[in-house]
Amino acid sequence: MELTTTSETQHRSGGFLSRYVFSRDHKIIGIQFLFSTLIWMVVGGLLALAIRWQLAWPWSDMPIIGPWLFADQGGQITPEFYTVLFTMHGTIMIFFVVIPILSGAFGNYLIPLMIGARDMAFPTLNMLSYWLMWPAFCLMILAFMAPGNGPAAGWTAYPPLSVIYEAAPGSQGAQTLWLLSLLFVGISSMLGAINYITTIFQMRAPGMKLFRMPMTIWTLLVTAILQAFSLPVLTAALLMQVSDRQFGTSFFIPSSISVNNIDFSGASGEPLLWQHLFWFYSHPAVYIMILPAMGMVSDIVSCFARKPLFGYRPMVFSVLAIAILSFVVWGHHMFVSGMSPYLGMAFMISTMLIALPSGIKVFNWLATLWGGQIQFTTAMLFCVSFILMFIIGGLSGLMLASSSVDEHLHDTHYIVAHFHYVLFAGSIMAVFGSIYFWFPKMFGRMMNETIGKLHFVLTFVFLNCTFFPMHLLGHSGFLRRTADPYGEAFVHLQPLNQFITFSAMAMGAVQILFFVNFAVCLFWGKSSVDNPWRSCTLEWSTSSPPPHGNFLNRPSVGSGPHVYNDPTADEDFCPQAIAT
Amino acid sequence: MPQSMSRHADELDHLFKEINIVAGITLAVTGVVLFVALYRSSPHRPVKFVSGHVGLEFAWTLIPAIILVALAVYQSGTWKTNKIDFPKGEQPIARVVARQFDWEFFYAGPDGILNTVDDLRSVNELVVPSSEHVLLELHSLDVIHSFSVPKLRIKQDIVPGTVHRIWFTPTQVGKLEIICAELCGWGHYNMQAKMSIVSPAEFDRWLNGLANNNLGDGNLD
Numbered sequence: 001m002e003l004t005t006t007s008e009t010q011h012r013s014g015g016f017l018s019r020y021v022f023s024r025d026h027k028i029i030g031i032q033f034l035f036s037t038l039i040w041m042v043v044g045g046l047l048a049l050a051i052r053w054q055l056a057w058p059w060s061d062m063p064i065i066g067p068w069l070f071a072d073q074g075g076q077i078t079p080e081f082y083t084v085l086f087t088m089h090g091t092i093m094i095f096f097v098v099i100p101i102l103s104g105a106f107g108n109y110l111i112p113l114m115i116g117a118r119d120m121a122f123p124t125l126n127m128l129s130y131w132l133m134w135p136a137f138c139l140m141i142l143a144f145m146a147p148g149n150g151p152a153a154g155w156t157a158y159p160p161l162s163v164i165y166e167a168a169p170g171s172q173g174a175q176t177l178w179l180l181s182l183l184f185v186g187i188s189s190m191l192g193a194i195n196y197i198t199t200i201f202q203m204r205a206p207g208m209k210l211f212r213m214p215m216t217i218w219t220l221l222v223t224a225i226l227q228a229f230s231l232p233v234l235t236a237a238l239l240m241q242v243s244d245r246q247f248g249t250s251f252f253i254p255s256s257i258s259v260n261n262i263d264f265s266g267a268s269g270e271p272l273l274w275q276h277l278f279w280f281y282s283h284p285a286v287y288i289m290i291l292p293a294m295g296m297v298s299d300i301v302s303c304f305a306r307k308p309l310f311g312y313r314p315m316v317f318s319v320l321a322i323a324i325l326s327f328v329v330w331g332h333h334m335f336v337s338g339m340s341p342y343l344g345m346a347f348m349i350s351t352m353l354i355a356l357p358s359g360i361k362v363f364n365w366l367a368t369l370w371g372g373q374i375q376f377t378t379a380m381l382f383c384v385s386f387i388l389m390f391i392i393g394g395l396s397g398l399m400l401a402s403s404s405v406d407e408h409l410h411d412t413h414y415i416v417a418h419f420h421y422v423l424f425a426g427s428i429m430a431v432f433g434s435i436y437f438w439f440p441k442m443f444g445r446m447m448n449e450t451i452g453k454l455h456f457v458l459t460f461v462f463l464n465c466t467f468f469p470m471h472l473l474g475h476s477g478f479l480r481r482t483a484d485p486y487g488e489a490f491v492h493l494q495p496l497n498q499f500i501t502f503s504a505m506a507m508g509a510v511q512i513l514f515f516v517n518f519a520v521c522l523f524w525g526k527s528s529v530d531n532p533w534r535s536c537t538l539e540w541s542t543s544s545p546p547p548h549g550n551f552l553n554r555p556s557v558g559s560g561p562h563v564y565n566d567p568t569a570d571e572d573f574c575p576q577a578i579a580t
Numbered sequence: 581m582p583q584s585m586s587r588h589a590d591e592l593d594h595l596f597k598e599i600n601i602v603a604g605i606t607l608a609v610t611g612v613v614l615f616v617a618l619y620r621s622s623p624h625r626p627v628k629f630v631s632g633h634v635g636l637e638f639a640w641t642l643i644p645a646i647i648l649v650a651l652a653v654y655q656s657g658t659w660k661t662n663k664i665d666f667p668k669g670e671q672p673i674a675r676v677v678a679r680q681f682d683w684e685f686f687y688a689g690p691d692g693i694l695n696t697v698d699d700l701r702s703v704n705e706l707v708v709p710s711s712e713h714v715l716l717e718l719h720s721l722d723v724i725h726s727f728s729v730p731k732l733r734i735k736q737d738i739v740p741g742t743v744h745r746i747w748f749t750p751t752q753v754g755k756l757e758i759i760c761a762e763l764c765g766w767g768h769y770n771m772q773a774k775m776s777i778v779s780p781a782e783f784d785r786w787l788n789g790l791a792n793n794n795l796g797d798g799n800l801d
Contacts, residue, residue, distance in 0.1 A: 080766040154763045160740060161723040161765060167680070168765055254741025259722040260680070271724060271739050305621075308631040314641075336726065337737045338744050341663035345656055352652040356645055363640040366613050371628055374621035384618065391610050395603035402651070404658040405596050408733040411726065411761040475581050477730030479761055482769035489582070489730065489757045565627040 022131070024123035025548055029130050030109030031442060034435075036133065037101040038515075040092055041428075047089040049508055054082055056494070056501035058484040080170040082483035083152035088144060090155030091178070094289070095185045096140070098427050100133065102292040103192055103227070106434060107220045109442065111196055113539035113546060114217050116205025116555045116577070121198040129191035132184050139181035148172035154481060156282075159252035159274050163244040166260040179242050186235045193227035196220060205538070207557035211316070212576070214537045214561040215309065218316050219295025222323045226284045226291075230327070234281035237274060244269070275337055279330035287326045289423060290390075291319060293430035294361060297383045300437050301365055302562040303535045304380035305372030306572055309562040311364040318357035325354040335403045336410045344403045351401040358394050362387065373565070377533070378452030382433030385460050386426055393421030396471065411481070414474020420467045429459070432514065439518075440532050444544045445525030451517045458510040465503035469496055534573050537561050541577040582730045585756060585777065587749040589733040591658050599651065666747060672717040673708055675699070678725035678738050681767035683758060687787060700790045704773040706758060709783035710750040718744040726762035729775060735761050750777045 020028060053062055054077045066075030077085070108126065112119050120126045144150050149170040153162035161167045162175055200221045204213075213221075240251040250267035252274045257264050302309040309315065331339065331347030365387050374380065396418040400406050409415065432455075439447045478490055486494060531540040536559070542551050555577035563574040584590050675686040675694055685706045689698030694717070708714045718727050720738040727746070728735040736746050753776075760771035778786065 078766075079769060083763065083766055083768070152766065158724055158763070161763065164723070167723050170766060254739070257720075257722055257740045271741070307627050308629065310630070311632040311637055314632070314637050336735045338739050338742060341659065344663065345659060348656065348659070349652045352648045355648055356641065359644045360637070360641055362610060363636075366610060366617060367633075367636065369614065369617040369621075371625070372617070372621055373623050373625065373627055374618060375623075384614070388611065388614060391607060395607055398603055398651075399596070399599050402595065402599055402655045404592055404655055404662065405599060407662075407735050408592060408596075408730070410735050411728075477582055477728070479728075479759060481763045483766075484769045487757060487759065487772050489759075562631070565629055567629055 022127060024119070024127045026108045026112050026120045026123070026126060027442070027546065027550075029126055030105050030107075032130050033100055033104035033108060033133075034442075036137070037097050037105060038518075040096040040137075041101075042511075042515075044089055044092040044097055045508055045511070047085050047092065049505060050077065051082070051085050051089060052501040052504045053077070054085075054483060055485070056498040058486065077483070079483040080149045080152065083154075083168075083481070084144075084150035084171075086481055087151050087154050087178075088140075091151070091182075092140070093423070094155060094285070095182060096133075096137070098289045098423060098431075099185075099189065099285070101431055102289065102427065103189065103196075103220065103223055104130070104133075106216070106292060106296065106431075106438075107192065107196055107224075109438070110216055110539065111199055111220060112203070113441075113542070113550055114214050114537055115200060115203065115208050116538045116551065116557065117199060117203035118549045118551070118554075120195050121203055122195050125191050126195050129188045129195065132188040132191070136181045136184035136188065139177050139184065143174040143177035143181065146172065146174045146177060148174055150174045151178035156278060157241065157274075159241065159244065159269075159271050160254070160257065160259065163241055163252050164259050164264070165245070166262050169260065176242060176245050179238050179245070183235060183238050183242075186231050186238070189227050190231050190235075193224040193231070196224035197228065200224075205555050205557050207578070208538075208576075209557075211313065212557055212560050214295070215298035215312075215315060215319075216292065216295040216537075219291040219298075219319055222319050223288050223291050226288050226323055226326065230281045230284040233277055237277035237281070240277075241274070272334075272337060272339060275334055276330070279333045280327075283330040283333065284323075284326045286419075286422075287322055290427055291322065293386065293427040293434075294319070294390075296434045296437075297386050297430050298361075298365070298368075299535075299537065299561065300379055300383045300433060301368055301387075302564065303533055304375045304377060304383075305369050306375070306564045307368055307372040307562075308560075308564060309364070310367035310370075311360075312560065312562065314360055315364055318360040321357040322354060325350060325357070329354050332401060332403075332406070335406045348401060348403040352398075355394065355398055355401065358390075362391055362394070377436070378447070378449055378456055379433045379437035379533075381453065381456045382429050382436065385456070386430045386433065389421055389425035389429060389463075393418060393426055396421065408477065409474055411479055412474040412476075413470040413478050413480055416480050417467050417470035417474060420470070425463050425467065429463075432456075432459070435518070437533065438539075439521070439525075440528035441539055441544050441546070443522055443525070444528055445521050446528045446532065447521045447525060448517050451513055455510060455513040455517065458513070459507060462503050462507035462510060466500055466507055469500055472496065531575075534571075536563055536573050536576050538576050541575055583754075584733070585731045585750060585752055585754060586733070587751055588658075588662050589731065589748075590751065591661075592733045595655055595658055599655075602647065602651065662747075666745065667713040667715065670713055670715055672715040672745065673711075674706065675717045675719060676706070676727060676738075677719045677721060678727065678760065678764075678771075679721040680723065680765050681760070681771040683760075683771070683773035685773075687790065689791070700787070702790055706773060706775040707783060707786050708750070708775070708777055709780040710753050710777050711780060712749060713747055714750060715745060715747045718746065723764050724762050725760045725764050725771070728759050728761035729756055730759070731756045737762055753777045753779060 061075035152171045243249045250269040253267035253269045329351045332351040558578040677684040685702045686699040688694045718738045720740040726737045756775040758773040
């Protein structure tokens with residue numbers, strides 16, 4: 001292991017900057033992604049609370065921070081600012097939190113460790129993929145701070161609203177900054193995706209056959225492939241919008257419209273084209289935001305049920321099926337968009353079909369849990385709740401898959417409930433579980449389990465109090481994205497909205513537990529042994545935290561990732577790494 | 581669910597209820613299995629070392645597949661009636677024109693033909709007769725809006741540059757709300773209009789009143 005020693009020396013000889021800031025070590029990059037995304041999660045969460053404030057008590061002075069934030073309006077949220085709020089909340093949570101925390105943080109940290117590689121295939125590219133997030137962060141902050149109000153066309157940025165300055169006069173140049181920011185996110189994800197695919201195919205340890213890879217790796221691989229195939233489409237579409245805004249083209253501006261008394265008679269574009277391009281990326285992106293969570297949940301559930309993952313191969317095939325189908329369901333976002341009703345029917349059928357592999361995953365998780373020796377650690381609690389929440393989110397998806405029913409539910413709070421069950425109660429809960437699970441590996445210390453369980457119980461209760469009633473709002477036709485939805489038709493829904501807002505505030509407050517637990521245990525947590533959870537996968541065969549180069553001796557793999565309670569083995573788990 | 585005022589809405593509510601039942605049963609069954617699995621587990625119970633079961637995998641692939649395909653086929657009937665089988669040879673009763681942040685409604689003027697210079701114009705108030713088929717033609721002047729009437733369970737985006745058509749069969753007379761359901765700018769929340777379904781006789785009276793009020797005001801766009 002001459003190489004290891006050399007790189008170890010090189011690493012140690014580097015200064016602080018090259019070791020912790022411009023590091024090419026995948027573990028440092030993963031942790032950089034983790035810290036950045038956690039900070040953005042706080043920002044996105046505060047924006048969500050501001051949205052909830054307006055929905056509970058429209059046009060009322062926000063206490064304490066209102067006069068400071070909105071001095072011109074006497075402490076109230078203006079309708080212009082409200083559109084900025086939900087646009088930024090969606091954008092930040094999707095592009096700066098869920099995608100980079102799954103692929104960027106856990107993808108970077110876990111891939112080389114779990115397949116037994118010393119690092120990524122392209123370490124410098126990997127460093128770039130993190131540092132390209134910073135222009136994106138800066139541009140997004142700039143979009144927020146720029147004169148005027150900020151991007152106000154929703155995270156979906158439907159033209160013509162998003163491409164014509166006069167349609168949202170308050171936003172001025174902010175929308176262009178928003179587009180440029182997302183272009184950087186896209187490039188960053190693309191570099192990451194290429195790196196992950198190459199690393200997983202080329203750098204597995206001896207004996208780590210494809211069908212011995214942990215589910216986490218399978219899902220990260222499939223996610224990377226989804227990114228690689230769908231991102232070019234988003235990138236092109238974003239550039240077209242930039243061009244429409246800045247260079248006078250009209251890809252998305254139709255002929256003979258007049259906005260704010262300004263005529264666009266020379267235009268000849270098609271607004272629906274954007275929706276097709278956008279959702280061609282953004283539907284696969286929905287799976288980019290959930291598949292790695294599913295993978296991590298699979299491995300964690302199997303570990304704490306002390307049972308092999310039930311149906312490993314069907315699990316892998318269902319991930320592949322989801323990936324393939326995810327490219328042909330984008331139209332279900334457009335049932336009421338005015339596209340051909342025949343297309344709507346085709347998309348309705350493909351959408352019903354994609355429920356199938358998701359169902360298979362749920363059934364296999366249940367079978368894994370069945371008859372296990374379940375250890376209710378904090379990580380396990382989060383992962384089990386992921387399963388239940390994903391069932392609810394999946395079933396409300398079934399409702400929306402029906403094109404006819406969707407006509408009533410589209411753009412109402414039912415949709416808001418649906419995707420928060422999948423993305424918050426699903427992905428983010430799985431992320432919490434994964435942080436509790438891999439924290440000892442990352443930092444060599446344990447997080448506090450008691451505070452962790454309290455964090456879990458309170459989050460679980462308040463998230464359901466927050467998001468479940470939104471289904472009821474949606475039934476009534478209560479719309480999303482409206483600054484003051486209480487016409488005569490909806491005034492009776494205000495008390496329910498106030499309840500939701502109280503729950504959301506409580507849920508936000510509970511997260512302080514998590515951040516305190518995280519920060520304190522980073523420095524003063526109980527020291528962790530190398531494999532505190534008695535898990536089979538490779539990353540637990542090295543020290544906690546692993547050295548630069550990951551393994552002192554390159555491991556060889558002799559078994560699958562979930563060999564728990566094998567009656568022929570001496571212990572209740574059989575590590576993937578062959579003992580040397 | 582708000583009150584239902586059209587045949588379309590009745591159909592959709594049925595469908596909604598039926599899918600809800602399927603979803604509810606699935607949630608109940610999986611929820612109970614999950615709960616029992618967690619409840620029964622004990623650190624002392626020996627674990628059966630199994631990693632899969634072909635029969636089970638087939639069962640929980642095929643049964644949901646059949647249910648899903650059945651649902652897809654079943655619901656497509658409603659979709660077809662409302663979106664594909666338009667009443668043939670009938671003229672729209674009114675032209676709906678959306679723009680930031682108002683609704684305008686145009687009716688055929690004295691010449692009896694819609695989309696001519698003598699159209700009658702009504703702002704933020706749509707009145708339709710309770711006839712067998714009510715057809716509407718939707719236009720947008722600037723950005724994408726969405727014509728949404730919760731009591732009719734109708735929602736149709738209006739893409740500028742494209743003419744959209746919708747239809748429904750009222751089941752009762754009464755008052756309804758039209759709201760814009762697609763983000764269209766800062767005033768989106770305020771883009772609401774009143775709608776009434778009235779008897780044909782009353783509709784004629786209302787239209788006469790409109791004609792007296794704004795003769796010649798119906799300039800096209």
